[in-house]
Amino acid sequence: MNELQTNQKELEKRVLSLESNQSSSGKKNTDQTSDAVSILESKIDSLEQQARQCNLELSNVPEKRGENLLSLIESLGTLINLQIQQRDIISVHRVPHAQPDSTRPKNIVVKVSSRILRDNILSAFRLRKGVMANELGLSNNTKHKIYCNEHLTLNNKKLFRECREKAKKCEFKYVWVKHATILARESDHSPVVAIRSHKDLSKIKPRNAGH
Structure with missing residues (x-):
């Protein structure tokens, strides 16, 4: 737990440093900085979720x-x-x-x-x-x-809620969480899809999509 907290504080410092440099950089550098900030924020959320594993x-x-x-x-x-x-x-x-x-x-x-x-x-x-x-x-x-x-982090709760909403619209039968990973399944015989980010929500689509 102490190691998780130390890692989280270090990542938070890096995020603050990147954000403070973002406003003074050019567009290309700004885009790169934004990507780096997103990656670090994702790592922080992952550490926070690990701290809740019990x-x-x-x-x-x-x-x-x-x-x-x-x-x-x-x-x-x-x-x-x-x-x-x-x-x-x-x-x-x-x-x-x-x-x-x-x-x-x-x-x-x-x-x-x-x-x-x-x-x-x-x-x-x-x-x-x-x-x-x-x-x-x-x-x-x-x-x-x-x-x-x-016990999910706020980010994971939001993702879980959005996943349930989309699954309902696309008539998916199951949405659940296992070991902090959001899982969805269209029917009893369909493959299970893992939803780890907003990008993964595209995996949930109507059965006849694209046909």
């Missing part, structure tokens, strides 16, 4: 005054038939909304002791095919569904 993000979990998030995670483990003990949880907290005017509950970020445990929790959650808030005693609404995903 993290989970829970969304649509109703907020309660005086809530005990540690107990909540333990109860969630019981529901998905996977024992999660308090010693397995490094940290757990709610995070501010990206959009301040949002009325949805604040998301919960959970850092667990290992990536293996993180992946096991995700698998167990998906195997159960949904957890409802009322099952945790958080709501009387039997349709209030809780979601559990990998």
Whole structure:
């Protein structure tokens, strides 16, 4: 983790240096500088994502005054038939909304002791095919569904959202995230395509495109 943080700070310094030189250079040099900045920013985002490899993000979990998030995670483990003990949880907290005017509950970020445990929790959650808030005693609404995903960076969340939107328009059946990589599949028998950048969104296209 210390090494990741050191590398990230070094890359951020290089980005600032390139950006400060950009305004005084010619057009050709400016284009080259912009490309270099984009590459470095991508590397920074990649390092930030690596730092989250043991993290989970829970969304649509109703907020309660005086809530005990540690107990909540333990109860969630019981529901998905996977024992999660308090010693397995490094940290757990709610995070501010990206959009301040949002009325949805604040998301919960959970850092667990290992990536293996993180992946096991995700698998167990998906195997159960949904957890409802009322099952945790958080709501009387039997349709209030809780979601559990990998903790993506803001850039990856934006890309994931755009990927889902395009996949819906192009009638792709599946869009999901595995080990911080966005994956899409048109049907049960179609090949899986990886979406790692905005350029890759071109891989998602209508079945009859070009015919």
